Each structure stands twice: as structure tokens, then as C-alpha cells.
Amino acid sequence: MLTFIKNIIISVFLGFTTYIVLGLLRNDLIQIPANKSEYSEVIVICIAIFISTFFVSKTREACLEEENDYRETGTVKWFNVKKGYGFITRDQGDDIFVHYKNIEGSGRRFISEGERVSFVVIDGDKGLQADEVITV
Numbered sequence: 176m177l178t179f180i181k182n183i184i185i186s187v188f189l190g191f192t193t194y195i196v197l198g199l200l201r202n203d204l205i206q207i208p209a210n211k212s213e214y215s216e217v218i219v220i221c222i223a224i225f226i227s228t229f230f231v232s233k234t235r236e237a238c239l240e241e242e243n244d245y246r247e248t249g250t251v252k253w254f255n256v257k258k259g260y261g262f263i264t265r266d267q268g269d270d271i272f273v274h275y276k277n278i279e280g281s282g283r284r285f286i287s288e289g290e291r292v293s294f295v296v297i298d299g300d301k302g303l304q305a306d307e308v309i310t311v
């Protein structure tokens with residue numbers, strides 16, 4: 176429901192912005208719609224933008240689902256905070272290297288031994304390593 180309201184607000188804002196830009200392109204002065212045809216133009220623009228938000232929302236959801244297909248989970252085997260690296264035991268059994276730069280978050284990034292994590296496997300300079308590491 177919140178996404179629906181957000182889409183309406185964005186559509187109205189972009190609709191009026193588009194109306195103003197179209198007016199400027201036609202060398203008109205910036206003005207608020209004054210008659211039915213001008214209001215109709217704004218309404219059509221807003222509706223078109225509103226409908227397009229559903230396509231964008233669905234596409235974004237599909238991308239997030241696709242990204243989750245590539246994510247793996249595992250348990251932190253050990254992590255040395257001073258050195259900034261450690262290893263995660265993947266659920267499939269083998270260990271994978273993790274560097275502090277690949278842990279999501281801000282500030283001092285680290286993970287604790289035994290902690291469950293989700294990550295993406297990438298091919299780094301020295302072989303496979305965990306990236307986009309988040310706790311689960």
C-alpha cells in the first residue's frame with residue numbers, strides 16, 4: 176500500500192514537471208494549468224507516468240529475485256578484525272575467503288565466528304571470495 180501511495184506522489188510530481196518542461200519547449204511561460212485542456216494534458220501525463228511505475232516496480236522486483244538466486248549462505252569460520260579478513264564455510268561445505276571491504280555496512284565492518292551470513296561468490300585476484308556479505 177505504501178508503494179502505491181509513493182507511486183501516486185511520484186507520478187503527480189513528474190507529471191507537473193513534464194508539463195512545465197513541455198511548456199518551456201513550446202516557448203510558453205511557466206504557468207499553472209488554467210483550462211480543461213491544460214488540466215487534461217497534466218492528467219494524461221500523470222496517468223502515463225503512474226502506469227509506468229508498475230512496470231518499473233515489477234522489473235526491480237524481478238532483478239532483486241534474480242540477484243537472490245546468485246546468493247549463497249554460510250557460517251563464519253573465523254574472522255581476524257586486525258588483519259581484516261577471514262573465511263566463511265559455505266553451506267555446500269568448502270571454505271571461501273572474505274575481506275572486510277566485501278562486508279556490507281558502514282564504519283568498522285566485521286563478522287563474528289559462528290555468525291550466519293549471505294553472500295555472492297566472485298572470482299577475485301587470488302581465487303574465489305565472498306562479496307556483498309550480510310548477516311542473516
